[in-house]
Amino acid sequence: MATETAAADAPLATGSARPPLGSATKPTFITTTSCPYAQRSWIALNEKGVEYEPVFVDLKSKPEWFFPLNPYGRVPTLAWQEGGEDRSLYESLVVNEYVEDGFDGPSLLPANPLARARARLLIDQFGAKFSPAFGRVMFATDAPEAAAAASALDEAIRWLDGALDPSGPYACGDAFTLADCALAPFAIRLGVLGPLCGYEPPAGAARVAAWREACLARPSVRASMVPSDPQAYLDKMLDTYKSYVADRKAAAAAAAAKK
Numbered sequence: 001m002a003t004e005t006a007a008a009d010a011p012l013a014t015g016s017a018r019p020p021l022g023s024a025t026k027p028t029f030i031t032t033t034s035c036p037y038a039q040r041s042w043i044a045l046n047e048k049g050v051e052y053e054p055v056f057v058d059l060k061s062k063p064e065w066f067f068p069l070n071p072y073g074r075v076p077t078l079a080w081q082e083g084g085e086d087r088s089l090y091e092s093l094v095v096n097e098y099v100e101d102g103f104d105g106p107s108l109l110p111a112n113p114l115a116r117a118r119a120r121l122l123i124d125q126f127g128a129k130f131s132p133a134f135g136r137v138m139f140a141t142d143a144p145e146a147a148a149a150a151s152a153l154d155e156a157i158r159w160l161d162g163a164l165d166p167s168g169p170y171a172c173g174d175a176f177t178l179a180d181c182a183l184a185p186f187a188i189r190l191g192v193l194g195p196l197c198g199y200e201p202p203a204g205a206a207r208v209a210a211w212r213e214a215c216l217a218r219p220s221v222r223a224s225m226v227p228s229d230p231q232a233y234l235d236k237m238l239d240t241y242k243s244y245v246a247d248r249k250a251a252a253a254a255a256a257a258k259k
């Protein structure tokens, strides 16, 4: 499960040679160290005990060989060769369903059909409520927008606090599931928003805080973090996010200057 930091620090860029794609039983996991969507699938692969080869790509200078595998050029992408043909899958939640269905290993969904459906509902609602609010806080450009974004994220955190299984420790109870894989990367990144833009989660969301800690203690989650120490990881993420915000602001200023 351990990740080679050297490969993560030298992502493959435009002009790079395509790496071997591996096989159905040992696929290639195309990722970056900072993407929360990619981390969802990284955690699922680790939890399931899948053997895979991580390949880090530079999203600012995408390799040409990436697009035939994923026309959007996005991470995560899972790729392999089978019967002499290239195969690939993308979209984190789709990849995670494939990892669950396509590999042996501990099940990442409850056995009970209603509980399975509820885990999927939690993932779906999280995607509608939490992830967009997180992005709004990160990229807010002025004080009124920052205040509205903070209030939306406060509301999403309060919702999550009530939606997580109350006895825990994980999102759906005592077993780690696809819901934890999907939600944890965003919850982990809450730790970046304070230093990045002064956002602090609302007081009283004790269940979210305890669940976040339980996820951070999970070996599969740690193995999806480069570096694996949580504070060092968040410090590195902060530098990355600062550059995203600066890029976004520069692009907005350039667009405004053209008008």
Ligand SMILES: N[C@@H](CCC(=O)N[C@@H](CS)C(=O)NCC(=O)O)C(=O)O
Pocket (backbone or CB within 6 Å): 034, 035, 036, 037, 038, 059, 072, 073, 074, 075, 076, 090, 091, 092, 093
């Ligand atoms: N809905 C996608 C989102 C993936 C995504 O947006 N990944 C970002 C990195 S965090 C990406 O690859 N961006 C590159 C681009 O869109 O050009 C998923 O769940 O996999």
